[in-house]
Amino acid sequence: xxxxEPNDRILYHNxxxxxFMKDIIFTVRRQKTELIFLAASFVIANLFNLYAIVxxxxxxxxxxxxLLYVLVFTVVIYLLSVVIRLLFYGVRRLFSR
Amino acid sequence: xxxxxxxxxxxxRGLGIAGAGVLAAxxxxxxxxxxxxxxxxxxxxxxxxxxxxxxxxxMNFIATNPKAEIVAIADIYEPSxxxxxxxxxxxxVYRDYRQLLADKNVEAVVVATPLNTHYGIVMDAFDAGxxxxxxxxxxxxxxxxxxxxxxxxxxxxxxxxGQQRLFDPRYxxxxxxxxxxxxxxxxxxxxxxxxxxxxxxxxxSPDLERFINWRLYRESSRGLMSELGCHQLQVGTWALGKxxxxxxxxxxxxxxxxxxxxxxxxxxIYGYDTGETITYGSVISNKFYGLEEKxxxxxxxxxxxxxxxxxxxxxxxxxxLQMLNKxxxxxxxxxxFAGTSWAPETANVNKGEFLLGERPKADGTxxxxxxxxxxxxxxxxxERIAEEGYYASLLCLWGFEAIExxxxxxxxxxxxxxxxxxxxKRQDIVS
Numbered sequence: 001x002x003x004x005e006p007n008d009r010i011l012y013h014n015x016x017x018x019x020f021m022k023d024i025i026f027t028v029r030r031q032k033t034e035l036i037f038l039a040a041s042f043v044i045a046n047l048f049n050l051y052a053i054v055x056x057x058x059x060x061x062x063x064x065x066x067l068l069y070v071l072v073f074t075v076v077i078y079l080l081s082v083v084i085r086l087l088f089y090g091v092r093r094l095f096s097r
Numbered sequence: 098x099x100x101x102x103x104x105x106x107x108x109x110r111g112l113g114i115a116g117a118g119v120l121a122a123x124x125x126x127x128x129x130x131x132x133x134x135x136x137x138x139x140x141x142x143x144x145x146x147x148x149x150x151x152x153x154x155x156m157n158f159i160a161t162n163p164k165a166e167i168v169a170i171a172d173i174y175e176p177s178x179x180x181x182x183x184x185x186x187x188x189x190v191y192r193d194y195r196q197l198l199a200d201k202n203v204e205a206v207v208v209a210t211p212l213n214t215h216y217g218i219v220m221d222a223f224d225a226g227x228x229x230x231x232x233x234x235x236x237x238x239x240x241x242x243x244x245x246x247x248x249x250x251x252x253x254x255x256x257x258x259g260q261q262r263l264f265d266p267r268y269x270x271x272x273x274x275x276x277x278x279x280x281x282x283x284x285x286x287x288x289x290x291x292x293x294x295x296x297x298x299x300x301x302s303p304d305l306e307r308f309i310n311w312r313l314y315r316e317s318s319r320g321l322m323s324e325l326g327c328h329q330l331q332v333g334t335w336a337l338g339k340x341x342x343x344x345x346x347x348x349x350x351x352x353x354x355x356x357x358x359x360x361x362x363x364x365x366i367y368g369y370d371t372g373e374t375i376t377y378g379s380v381i382s383n384k385f386y387g388l389e390e391k392x393x394x395x396x397x398x399x400x401x402x403x404x405x406x407x408x409x410x411x412x413x414x415x416x417x418l419q420m421l422n423k424x425x426x427x428x429x430x431x432x433x434f435a436g437t438s439w440a441p442e443t444a445n446v447n448k449g450e451f452l453l454g455e456r457p458k459a460d461g462t463x464x465x466x467x468x469x470x471x472x473x474x475x476x477x478x479x480e481r482i483a484e485e486g487y488y489a490s491l492l493c494l495w496g497f498e499a500i501e502x503x504x505x506x507x508x509x510x511x512x513x514x515x516x517x518x519x520x521x522k523r524q525d526i527v528s
Contacts, residue, residue, distance in 0.1 A: 052420035058413070066417045073417075 041077035045070045123273045125480035126263055129468035132475050136164065141473040144169040144203035144227075146194045146218055147210030148181035150298075151232055155207055155259075156184045158466040165470045171197040174308070194218055198225040205255065205473045208232060211311040212318050216241040223248045228255035230469045234323040234490040242494065243512045246487045255478050257469045258486025260331055262401075264461030264468060268332065270452045271392065271401040275336050280394030280406070286336055286375045287391040288329035290321075293384035295353050296361075313357035320348075320359025321379040322497040323490075330496070331489035332390045332401065333367065333375035340488065341367035341375060343507050346500035352382035365496040377496065399452070407449040484516040 003009045007025050046063070049070050053062050143159060145152050148170045159165045167185035171194040172178050178190055191197040197206070198221055205228035208218050216236050222229045229249070235258050236242035249256035262268045275283060300309045311317040312324055334340055344367045348360035361382060367375040392399040397408040413419065472479060491512055499506045 048420065049417045052416035056413070056416040056419050058416035058419075062415050062417065066415045069415065069417045069421075 037081050038074070038078050041081065042070075042074045044077055045073040048073065123276050124263065124269045126468065126482040126485070127269075127479070129471050129477075129479040129482075132477075133471060136471060136474045139474045140164055140166055141470055142166050142168040142202055142204050143470075143473070144171065144197045144200065144206045145181065145185075145188070146171045146197060146206050146208050146222075147177075147214075148172055148184075149174070149177045149209065151259075152177070152207065152209035153180055153184060155209060155230075155462070155466055156181060158463045159207070159470070160184050162467060162470055164474060165466075168202050169197050169200055195221060198222055198227060203227060205230065205469070207469075209259075212323055213237045213311075213316060216245065219245050220248055223252045223254055226252075226254065228469075228473050230255075230257040230259070230466075231486075232259040233327040233486065234319065234493055235486055236490060236494070237319070239491055239494045239498075239509060239512050242487055242490045243514075246483060246514060249483055253478075255469070255472050255476075256483040256486070257465070257472070258483070258490070259462075259465070260328065260482075260486050260489055261461040261465045262328055262332060263482065263485060264464035265401070266461070267404045267452050268335075268401045268461070271399045271406070272335055274406065274452075275392055275394070275399060276338070279397065280392065280399060280408075281396030283336055283392055283394045284373055285391075285393045286333040286373075287393065288326075288333060288375065288389070289378045289380075289386060290325040290329060290388045291379065291384050291386050292381045294381060295355065296381055297355075310357075313359055315358040318359055319494060319497045321361075321363045321381070322365070322493045322500070325379050326363070326365070326377050326493040326496060327489050329390050330367070330375065330377055330492040331485055332392075333377075334488060334492065335485070336390075336392045336399075337369070337373055337375070339369070340508060340513075341492070342370045343368045343505055344492075344496050344499045345505045346496050347503075348500040360500070363496075363500055365499060367492070367496070400449075401452065404452050405449040406452060407447050411447045481516070484514065487514065488516075 003012050006027060049063060049066055052058070053060060141164065143165055145156055145159075145167060148156060149172070152172075156167060159167055167188050169189040169191060170178065170181045170185065171191040172181070173192055182188065182190070189200070189202075191200075194210075197203060206218075206222050208215060208222070208229060208231040210218060210232075212234060215231055215234075219229050219231050219235070223245075231245075234242075236245055246256070274280065296312060298309050300306050307314050307317070312320070318324065344365055346363065346365035348363035350357065350359075350361050353361040362378075362380040364378040365376070367377070389400050389402045392401070395409070397406055399406040414422070468479060468482075491509075495506065495509065
């Protein structure tokens with residue numbers, strides 16, 4: 001029986017054709033998921049900035065002027081989420097065997 | 098010193114202001130350039146009396162000015178004459194300055210001789226009907242300075258002195274800001290000029306020691322006060338807008354015990370009845386702090402020589418960085434091996450701002466000589482320039498007397514002239 005999932009189908013196809021080099025497939029679904037995570041990271045970073053502005057009594061214009069710092073922090077949060085997810089799925093896979 | 102020129106257009110652009118008229122209150126002598134277009138095709142003829150090192154430095158600027166021609170030089174030292182002729186090959190050479198003064202082709206003279214000779218030369222020049230640019234300090238005594246200034250008034254001839262900071266864009270901009278109250282109430286000016294060197298020049302023969310190293314001997318010099326202090330004390334009164342009421346001082350020969358007679362370290366405190374202070378110090382056996390005038394207001398500090406200003410209150414780092422800084426502190430404060438690594442870079446360093454948005458190219462000497470040339474052509478004495486030179490000279494000679502006497506000396510009333518530098522205007526703004 002042919003696999004139904006696109007990733008599995010491609011892997012199956014590679015196996016049939018003797019191609020054992022593994023292609024990395026970045027599906028539309030995966031892209032959407034990662035973009036959602038990135039957007040969520042951006043929102044969280046901005047919330048942190050908002051909290052800091054209120055906490056330190058700084059002008060609200062820092063929501064814009066500190067955007068560079070916020071973007072860097074966004075990447076940090078996103079990478080953190082990647083690490084956490086990799087750990088989560090890795091552990092789950094380990095126990096599911 | 099860097100022999101760089103700066104033209105008027107660069108000068109005004111550097112100041113970031115529309116024109117010299119804007120600066121009339123702070124630097125009225127800039128009126129020297131008010132007829133610069135009308136004089137475009139005119140040319141003045143100058144004589145240089147004493148084309149030694151400083152004289153040649155000035156000649157380099159004058160020689161490149163299309164409105165000026167160096168027609169004569171006078172000196173008694175052959176190497177100086179030869180060097181000067183390389184700058185102005187067509188100049189007529191005189192061994193006696195009186196012959197140069199008698200030369201009808203000479204309209205104005207630049208006097209760059211040793212200090213003790215200024216008085217006789219300048220007075221003779223006025224008598225001969227010549228306009229005068231005299232290197233600072235203008236006189237060897239306060240009385241000489243007073244007589245020279247009075248002769249300038251009597252004759253109506255031009256009188257400039259070598260106070261190049263009056264034309265230095267950094268200083269003009271700084272004073273404009275100071276007088277507008279940008280730095281609040283100025284309580285003190287700390288001026289110093291430190292070097293590490295013996296201040297000597299090589300002499301080809303021991304007979305010429307006192308002739309060439311005239312700065313080191315009392316008969317011809319007032320030492321560091323007259324040679325260096327003159328520039329910086331003028332900056333103090335320029336900033337504070339008034340003359341001090343008393344002075345005390347101390348000096349000595351502590352390091353360069355090589356036969357010199359003038360002090361190698363001097364310090365003076367000039368005090369005002371209203372409480373402000375100008376301090377001046379010069380040491381020539383340590384150069385670490387170099388040269389500066391720190392104009393200190395309650396809102397900020399200007400360092401015109403450095404070309405920078407610093408406000409007392411600096412804007413805090415963005416809240417986001419402060420938050421990260423706190424996290425880092427909270428995280429590492431329990432750990433003995435770590436501390437804040439980047440907090441000082443974000444929150445606490447006051448790096449100041451450049452007065453002109455860039456590092457300065459040159460001091461005001463080129464513009465000062467240019468202003469003199471303009472004045473000779475128009476025959477108009479720019480406002481306050483003679484008075485600034487007069488009082489700058491008086492302040493350093495007065496300080497020298499305080500050092501010599503060890504007493505607290507009041508301002509010598511007999512040498513006060515009808516001139517109040519900036520005074521009321523600035524006070525109104527600041528208070």
